[in-house]
Amino acid sequence: MTYFFPFQLPAANPQVAMLAAVFVGFGFGFVLERAGFGNSRKLAAQFYGTEMVMLKVMFTAIVTAILGTTVLAGLGLVDLRALGDTIASDTFLWPMIAGGFLIGVGIIFSGYCPGTSIVGMASGKLDAVLAYFGVVVGQVLWAEVETHGAFARFHNSSALGHVYLYDLLKVPPQALAAAIVLVAIGAFLFGEKVERMVTGAATDAPPARRWVFAGVGAAGAIGLATLILPASGAARPVPAATIAAPELARRALAEPWKLRILDVRPLADCAKERVPGAECTPLETLKKLDLAYVSPSRDLVVVSERGLPEAPADARAYGGRVLLLEKGFEGWREWALAPAPAPAPSAPEPEQQAWRLRAGIRSALTGVGAPPPPAPAAGGGAPVKRKAGGGGCSG
């Protein structure tokens, strides 16, 4: 479980998580209904230009949530990238465009999107029941074929991982948020103009609209202001993100292409032994890596001697996530290079798995483990001293 906000509910408690889900869903359903989406004609009207409710509600909701997250991130209360990595799905560009097109056609055919059909059902509408039944059928249909041949190739094509607009445009999220506010207000004014042209009615702007526009404008400006505050970037109250040795080992084996491991200990120590795949980049040479300008697609892991309270300034310049190895190389040595007693056979499966990974890593790095080593090097149970060139470093 990733935590990125100080007031996040404990996900470990299933009752709390379940109750929270029902509460959030209640709010979602209530607002959808009051906005008029329980009525399929109201949603369909979007595409005939008579009433652009879908554009207004959806875009306002997106703008509100963007402003909320970026302002909190600007104040150092939220890790925006961790939030996105946890909640948003990876980008599969072409399948998403094709899926979006199908959903657009599905919306105008059925008058619902999956969320609003639930609300339509709750208001007693038979067409909504059929639409949601269709969603079930459609999901199963695609699930049947998505692992076969050409379908599978397309389903998994253009997998770009997590891609964020602020990375693509290379601007701070708060600046992008302010720009999105302006685009949204422009889109709303344009939408209202189309409504007037199509219906011929002169709709006067209700005061509520002015309040909303003023509110999102002000929030956008506050977001921008957090960029100007010099303190916000430097003195973040949130402690730097860390990664524990077992998780680092798992990721270094499972997805090494998503990690870049920098060992900032003195060159001699790093040359002697290091985390597999780590680069030896003593603190004073970090500047030369120009981390601010390299692609932020990989997570940066900083390995120090005993763990750092916060990332080195040169590493903080990196655009992507920066993780500090907990307890530094000491922690790694303790976990990966020292022998660990096997858990009792009755121990729960996760514990067994964790031990297998640990024992496997240790035997790979030290040569101690499953097959007894031929040399007398394994004498006693003492931690094995390795010569340079062992392990995954240069071997």
Place this chain on the structure above:
Amino acid sequence: MRNPDKYWNPYVAGVAMGLVLLAAYLLVGKGLGASGPALRFATVAGEVVAPAHVAATPPLAHLAEEPSPLSNYFVFLGIGTLLGGFVAAYTAGRMKAGVTRGDTAPLGLRLGLALGGGVLLGVGARLARGCASGQALTGGALMSAGSWAFMFAIFGGGYAAAYLVRRQWR
């Protein structure tokens, strides 16, 4: 006092929806969504009707392997959505069994398109890894590039097909 034709101002509704989304992000660590439970329901039903087929279909087998496929955040979110929609419709005086369609639209056409459109929604949501709420709203507000491409594609699809089915809304 209650007027079933009176809805919230769309901008105010949008802000309210954005706050619900923020609460989901920050307090629960999840987004919104509605299409996910559909496949879980189908998996549970499939396990009763044709367990061998479920086991042979990887996406369904994957869900069936969970100890209880229905004990999932998005299923409870869906239950909440249903409750919230019910309370809102009831208190606004909009709780009425029927079929929403254009004043002169044939009933059969409307019901057929509702079902057919639903199938397209289901396929699209599976392809795009989320529906209008799970992908466009949730990912869009996190500024995920794929979600924004998806959002424009929704509007593209809707406008492209609107002319074909105008009869059911008139």
